[in-house]
Amino acid sequence: MQELVKKAKELIESKEVDLLIGYQSDGEKGAKPLFVKNTQQAEKLIFNQYCLNNLVTYLKRPDVKALKKVAVVAKGCDIRSFVMLLSENQVSRDAIFIIGMTCDHVVSPDGTGENEKCTTCKVHNPHLADVVLGAPVPEKIAKDKPVHYAQLEKLNAMSQEERWAFWQEELSRCIRCYACRQACPLCYCERCIVDFNTPQWIDTRSNPRGNFAWNIVRALHLAGRCINCGECERVCPANIPLMLLNQSLQEEAQEKFAWEAGYDPESQPPLTTFRKEDDEDFIR
Amino acid sequence: MARIGVFVCWCGSNIAETVEVSKVAEVSKSIPGVVYSVDYKYMCSDPGQELVKNAIKEYKLTGVVVASCSPRMHEKTFRKAALEAGLNPYMLEMANIREQCSWVHNNMDEGTQKSIDLVRMMVEKVKRNKPLDDISIPVTKKAMVIGGGVTGIQAALDIASGGIPVVLVEKESSIGGKMSALDETFPTLDCSQCILTPKMVEVAQHPLVQIISYAEIEKLEGFVGNFKATIRKKARYVDVDACTGCGTCWQKCPVKVDSEFEQGLGKRKAIFIPFPQAIPSRPRIDAENCLKLTKDRCGICEKVCPTKAIHYDDKDEFMEVEVGAIVVATGYKIMPVSAFPEYGGGQYPDVVTSLQFERMVCASGPTLGDLKRPSDGKLPETVVFVKCVGSRDPEHYHSYCSKICCMYVAKQTMLYRHKVHHGNCYVFYIDVRSNGKNYEEFVRRAQEQEGAQYIRGRVSSIYKDGDDMVVEGADTLTNSQIKVKCDLVVLATAMEAPDGIKQLAQKLGIGYDQHGFLTEAHPKLRPVETATAGIFLAGCALSPRDIPDSVSEGSAAAAKVLGLLSKDTLDKEGVVAIVNELTCVGCQNCIRVCPYNAIELKDICNRQGELQRQVAHVNPGLCTGCGTCTPSCPSRSIELQGFRDTELYAEINALAEL
Ligand SMILES: Cc1cc2nc3c(=O)[nH]c(=O)nc-3n(C[C@H](O)[C@H](O)[C@H](O)COP(=O)(O)OP(=O)(O)OC[C@H]3O[C@@H](n4cnc5c(N)ncnc54)[C@H](O)[C@@H]3O)c2cc1C
Ligand code: SF4
Ligand code: SF4
Ligand code: SF4
Ligand code: SF4
Ligand code: SF4
Numbered sequence: 023m024q025e026l027v028k029k030a031k032e033l034i035e036s037k038e039v040d041l042l043i044g045y046q047s048d049g050e051k052g053a054k055p056l057f058v059k060n061t062q063q064a065e066k067l068i069f070n071q072y073c074l075n076n077l078v079t080y081l082k083r084p085d086v087k088a089l090k091k092v093a094v095v096a097k098g099c100d101i102r103s104f105v106m107l108l109s110e111n112q113v114s115r116d117a118i119f120i121i122g123m124t125c126d127h128v129v130s131p132d133g134t135g136e137n138e139k140c141t142t143c144k145v146h147n148p149h150l151a152d153v154v155l156g157a158p159v160p161e162k163i164a165k166d167k168p169v170h171y172a173q174l175e176k177l178n179a180m181s182q183e184e185r186w187a188f189w190q191e192e193l194s195r196c197i198r199c200y201a202c203r204q205a206c207p208l209c210y211c212e213r214c215i216v217d218f219n220t221p222q223w224i225d226t227r228s229n230p231r232g233n234f235a236w237n238i239v240r241a242l243h244l245a246g247r248c249i250n251c252g253e254c255e256r257v258c259p260a261n262i263p264l265m266l267l268n269q270s271l272q273e274e275a276q277e278k279f280a281w282e283a284g285y286d287p288e289s290q291p292p293l294t295t296f297r298k299e300d301d302e303d304f305i306r
Numbered sequence: 307m308a309r310i311g312v313f314v315c316w317c318g319s320n321i322a323e324t325v326e327v328s329k330v331a332e333v334s335k336s337i338p339g340v341v342y343s344v345d346y347k348y349m350c351s352d353p354g355q356e357l358v359k360n361a362i363k364e365y366k367l368t369g370v371v372v373a374s375c376s377p378r379m380h381e382k383t384f385r386k387a388a389l390e391a392g393l394n395p396y397m398l399e400m401a402n403i404r405e406q407c408s409w410v411h412n413n414m415d416e417g418t419q420k421s422i423d424l425v426r427m428m429v430e431k432v433k434r435n436k437p438l439d440d441i442s443i444p445v446t447k448k449a450m451v452i453g454g455g456v457t458g459i460q461a462a463l464d465i466a467s468g469g470i471p472v473v474l475v476e477k478e479s480s481i482g483g484k485m486s487a488l489d490e491t492f493p494t495l496d497c498s499q500c501i502l503t504p505k506m507v508e509v510a511q512h513p514l515v516q517i518i519s520y521a522e523i524e525k526l527e528g529f530v531g532n533f534k535a536t537i538r539k540k541a542r543y544v545d546v547d548a549c550t551g552c553g554t555c556w557q558k559c560p561v562k563v564d565s566e567f568e569q570g571l572g573k574r575k576a577i578f579i580p581f582p583q584a585i586p587s588r589p590r591i592d593a594e595n596c597l598k599l600t601k602d603r604c605g606i607c608e609k610v611c612p613t614k615a616i617h618y619d620d621k622d623e624f625m626e627v628e629v630g631a632i633v634v635a636t637g638y639k640i641m642p643v644s645a646f647p648e649y650g651g652g653q654y655p656d657v658v659t660s661l662q663f664e665r666m667v668c669a670s671g672p673t674l675g676d677l678k679r680p681s682d683g684k685l686p687e688t689v690v691f692v693k694c695v696g697s698r699d700p701e702h703y704h705s706y707c708s709k710i711c712c713m714y715v716a717k718q719t720m721l722y723r724h725k726v727h728h729g730n731c732y733v734f735y736i737d738v739r740s741n742g743k744n745y746e747e748f749v750r751r752a753q754e755q756e757g758a759q760y761i762r763g764r765v766s767s768i769y770k771d772g773d774d775m776v777v778e779g780a781d782t783l784t785n786s787q788i789k790v791k792c793d794l795v796v797l798a799t800a801m802e803a804p805d806g807i808k809q810l811a812q813k814l815g816i817g818y819d820q821h822g823f824l825t826e827a828h829p830k831l832r833p834v835e836t837a838t839a840g841i842f843l844a845g846c847a848l849s850p851r852d853i854p855d856s857v858s859e860g861s862a863a864a865a866k867v868l869g870l871l872s873k874d875t876l877d878k879e880g881v882v883a884i885v886n887e888l889t890c891v892g893c894q895n896c897i898r899v900c901p902y903n904a905i906e907l908k909d910i911c912n913r914q915g916e917l918q919r920q921v922a923h924v925n926p927g928l929c930t931g932c933g934t935c936t937p938s939c940p941s942r943s944i945e946l947q948g949f950r951d952t953e954l955y956a957e958i959n960a961l962a963e964l
Contacts (some may be wrong), residue, residue, distance in 0.1 A: 087919075109958055111907070111920065211941040213889040218942050221955035243940045244651045294895040 023068055025155045026095070029121060030064040033093050039119050044095035045073040051133065055080070057232050059301040067097065069156070071128045074137075078103045081113055082210035092117035097128070098145025102284025103207035103303040105150060109287050110247075112210055122151025124159045128218050131256040139252050149285065167202035172268055174273075189234070195260035198235040199228065202254035202264060203240065215239060241267035244292045246275040308339040308433045311367040311510055312425055313358055315349035315374035317404055324408035324417040330373060332421050337429050341365050347465045350380050355387040362391035369393075369432035373401040373425050374879065394437035396880065396948055401428040413708040420543065423961060430960040434953045438880030439627050443927045445876055446630040450475060451869050452523060452810070455483020456853060457845025458635035459509050459868075460860030466514040467632075468868040473627050474509065475537055479520040480584035482506055483637050486875060487567060487581075487661065489668040491853060492717040493748040499583065499670065506585045520590055521601045522806075524624060526814050529902065529928050530840030531876045541620040543591035543599070544577070548615035548820035550580075551587035555607035558839045563595050565672075569662040571680060572672030577607045577616075578715060582670070587819065591616075631840045634814065635860060636807060640798040641696045641703075649695070649768045649797060655680040657768055657795045660691075660714060678727045679794045682773075686793035688730040689722055690777045691715045692765045696800035704800050704821060709850040711798035712739045716749045718796065719758035732790055734779055742854070768795055789881040799852040815901075823849045834863045842866050881931035881948040885922045890943040892920035896935035904928035905935065 026044070033039045046056035047065045053073045080086050096104065103121060106111045124147050127140035146159040177185060189230045200216070203209040216224045216236055223233030224239060228255050240254075241264070246266045255264040275281045279292035312334040316322035325805045327345040334343040346354050349372060362369060370393065372384050377400040385395035401424040411417040447470055451462045454476030462472045470671045475480065485491075487505075488498035509515050518537055525536040533575070562577035574580070576596040579589050597604035598618055608616040640661055644652030656679050658666070671673035679686045693711050696703040719731045738760070740749045753759045766778035774791045781788050811818045816836040817825040824847050827835040834842050844859035845851060851859070870876075883896075887910065897905045908923035921945060924935075931954030945951060 031543045110895075112893065149872070210893075211889075211893060212891050213941050213944055217941060221952055223942075223951075223955070277546070290898060294898045296901055296934075 031061045039088040039093040042093040043077045076100045076253045081209040095121045096127040098148045105284045105287045115225045120151040122148030122154040124156035124157045193233040198228045200255045205253040205257040245271040246291045309341045310339045310369045311361045312343035313372045314345040316347045330421045359391040362393050367531045370398040371428045373403045373754045375404040376402050396438040399432045401425045427957045427960045430956040431953045441876050442875045446628045446942045448629045449631045450629040451633045453635035456482030456485045457639045457856040460857045461633045461864045464861050464864030470512045476515045476519045476689045479590045482709045489664045492713045493744045510585045533629050537625050539623045543614040543620040546588040548613045554610045558606050558610050568672045584604040630871050633842045635845045636847045638801040660798045661797045682875040688792040689794045690792045691733045691796045693735045693798045695797040708801045710852045716752040719752050720756045725739045734765050734839045813915045882926045882929040883924045883946050886943045887921045890921040895938040896944050899938045911923045
């Protein structure tokens with residue numbers, strides 16, 4: 023971690039950045055976010071396979087946006103969300119210094135074994151960064167399908183009624199805390215649709231109608247944008263398998279548009295692309 | 307307090323047969339806010355409209371629901387009536403109880419109930435409607451015509467005669483199009499150039515027409531009345547203002563290449579004008595063949611030019627023009643012989659296209675009208691014409707009929723016989739289509755008086771036998787295989803959309819069909835309009851046509867342009883999108899999906915002028931009210947006026963609460 027601490031001190035000392043966002047130990051095995059403003063704080067920086075948080079999500083906050091320049095410690099998968107923020111006009115490239123960390127894998131949210139998302143990772147070595155730290159990781163042949171949850175396949179195999187019952191059961195636990203939204207790097211709306219009350223499209227009560235509406239709208243708003251970081255599911259206090267929703271939409275985006283979010287800042291998400299030469303063969 | 311009036315129409319028996327209209331009117335009275343309701347036989351009739359107007363005044367209505375036909379039919383009618391009675395027209399809504407109800411149901415009870423539901427929905431909506439103002443946009447009184455064939459020339463002349471300035475943009479270095487290459491024209495056999503060149507001169511001399519030749523459209527922005535076109539003036543290497551067209555340069559240029567104008571049958575120089583009557587009569591350098599530009603040798607033209615008009619360092623230039631309307635008259639091209647392997651695929655010089663034949667018999671052609679076959683210069687004693695080559699053949703080539711080949715082949719047989727009185731000429735045909743004024747008589751003259759021998763059938767192959775060409779085919783009238791030995795074969799190849807037309811259509815935002823021909827807004831009722839307001843079509847750009855049709859359409863498109871540009875402003879509906887700048891996060895979703903490029907990012911700065919954030923901003927002049935943007939916004943920060951969330955939600959709720 024010497025390199026990381028050294029680089030952080032350098033950035034802070036030279037006043038190149040006003041704030042550095044990284045990881046510190048949570049006192050046990052795990053890691054939690056650290057906000058570095060002076061060199062002393064920089065000493066606490068760590069990076070290891072317990073660094074699960076996607077710190078890019080802090081870049082959407084107005085108080086962070088107001089700073090001139092911010093550095094953020096990010097894994098390749100986190101950088102995919104930065105790429106999305108770039109292409110959606112939410113950050114200015116010049117205002118962010120990315121410390122890319124090479125990463126073989128992180129642990130799964132319960133702290134045991136390799137995280138599922140790492141088995142399909144194509145960016146063990148960050149694809150966009152101002153500096154890359156850590157020893158290069160040999161790129162593995164990632165599974166080509168983003169969907170690896172055996173459960174998704176099981177879900178797809180279910181009848182419509184069974185699936186409905188499954189989700190009714192799962193979503194009934196939602197307490198409408200919106201932690202999923204707050205943790206998501208791409209849920210950056212100034213006013214989320216669920217807070218829109220003229221009219222109130224989405225029932226805010228924690229009842230089946232409201233919970234379905236909320237979770238489906240959230241998933242659809244991330245369709246073709248979600249970069250599979252898994253933060254929403256990790257933070258959900260009700261243990262709702264939100265990644266099942268996200269990943270089934272990722273699968274659609276890949277099948278229908280050959281699209282994977284967060285690799286190329288120049289390309290545009292398929293659902294908000296309008297091309298005159300589009301065949302429009304879905305309009306009959 | 308809302309005071310709503312409901313007006314239920316019978317539409318004669320159209321609605322009244324399936325909907326109990328008096329009951330609909332009666333039940334409407336119980337909807338909260340409704341203070342008046344009535345049914346009437348024809349609400350759109352004058353007395354019907356009076357009924358609406360009087361009620362608005364008498365009952366001091368704040369909103370009106372007319373339950374009748376589709377808003378596409380009579381929304382304008384009733385909104386105008388509302389305005390005349392002093393009510394903002396956008397406070398009137400229509401419940402469609404005809405197309406969406408009586409015409410699709412046949413049970414009186416169901417029809418009546420559904421009508422009541424539809425009325426209830428619209429009452430709830432209109433209660434929440436906000437008065438809107440129409441938007442008035444200024445109009446640029448100038449037009450652009452793209453394509454300088456006979457169609458474009460006619461359109462430009464007619465627009466200019468109406469007092470509107472025109473920019474005529476032509477891809478080649480001269481205007482004139484295909485007609486300038488034709489010999490004599492059916493059905494009157496007048497010389498093509500003799501009737502075209504006066505028009506070319508007239509358009510060139512017209513004070514209101516600006517011809518921009520050797521140029522193409524690079525980009526088009528804006529909307530009806532307010533287009534901004536960027537035109538690429540391709541590098542010509544000749545200063546057209548300094549050049550006097552004296553011709554010294556092209557006489558002295560040592561390079562000879564096949565002339566496109568002569569269809570490859572004659573030669574031109576590397577600096578050239580395509581034909582003597584070219585307008586503008588200014589040459590251009592063909593950069594691919596010029597020795598100076600390819601090998602940095604020669605440079606003769608620069609030396610001999612008396613006015614120093616040659617510039618080897620010339621570059622493409624861009625100019626912007628603002629126009630209110632556009633006519634697209636980009637014409638056609640014909641398929642080359644090389645496209646037909648069964649007919650030699652271009653390996654036999656004596657198999658030519660019909661356009662090549664025009665040049666071979668033309669007095670101004672490469673042989674000055676002396677008919678000689680390309681291979682050895684021999685006078686062709688026997689000529690075979692093959693029609694429908696590449697046309698009417700959906701399996702191999704085009705499904706459509708090129709429409710005019712029947713006529714020009716008849717013409718060409720005559721032109722041939724006028725040159726070679728003793729010559730034989732055969733025409734292979736599938737049908738003879740001659741349905742124009744004096745056309746049938748013309749074809750009969752070719753057959754009966756001028757000795758053209760028509761053989762009904764398709765040609766299967768063409769090959770060479772010694773000095774002769776052999777055409778093999780079936781005679782479907784006698785059901786026999788025949789072989790004709792001849793000196794020359796003329797293929798009436800299909801007319802196709804010209805190169806680059808799809809790209810042009812995409813730049814202009816207009817449609818084209820599977821063949822690349824541009825599509826009209828309605829084939830019968832709006833034949834020279836496109837679906838994009840302010841852009842019109844004419845001539846062979848739409849599909850194959852002859853000169854009379856092309857010219858008529860040029861005039862028709864010009865009439866449309868003059869009609870549009872006769873007003874100082876265009877009024878458009880106030881139904882446009884508006885952004886909530888407090889909640890917009892500038893994600894650009896709406897910007898990317900707007901088909902009309904009506905949305906831009908706008909900077910929000912603090913008092914010190916420092917950029918705080920960016921939000922979307924809709925240009926109301928460009929917005930067509932299509933509504934594509936609204937669902938793309940995750941945070942519902944962009945709303946279409948007249949279709950705001952509160953209005954639509956109330957409509958849906960009115961239905962859901964039953
Ligand atoms: C062999 C033959 C014989 C014929 N004989 C007769 C006859 O006897 N009588 C008769 O009535 N009709 C005849 N015709 C038909 C006649 O040629 C057409 O009806 C007529 O030329 C159509 O005119 P136009 O202006 O629509 O198209 P064109 O003549 O093709 O003109 C289109 C113009 O647009 C320009 N252009 C194309 N693309 C662009 C672009 N992207 N940007 C700018 N400019 C562009 C082209 O360079 C061209 O100058 C004959 C056709 C053929 C093939
Ligand atoms: S984090 Fe979980 S419980 Fe909270 S709103 Fe999201 S899905 Fe519901
Ligand atoms: S939806 Fe969940 S997995 Fe997808 S980007 Fe947001 S937080 Fe990450
Ligand atoms: S759920 Fe949708 S509206 Fe809400 S913050 Fe996320 S993207 Fe925005
Ligand atoms: S309503 Fe249509 S034209 Fe208007 S801004 Fe929205 S998408 Fe563009
Ligand atoms: S889609 Fe909505 S949030 Fe995004 S730029 Fe448009 S109005 Fe703003």
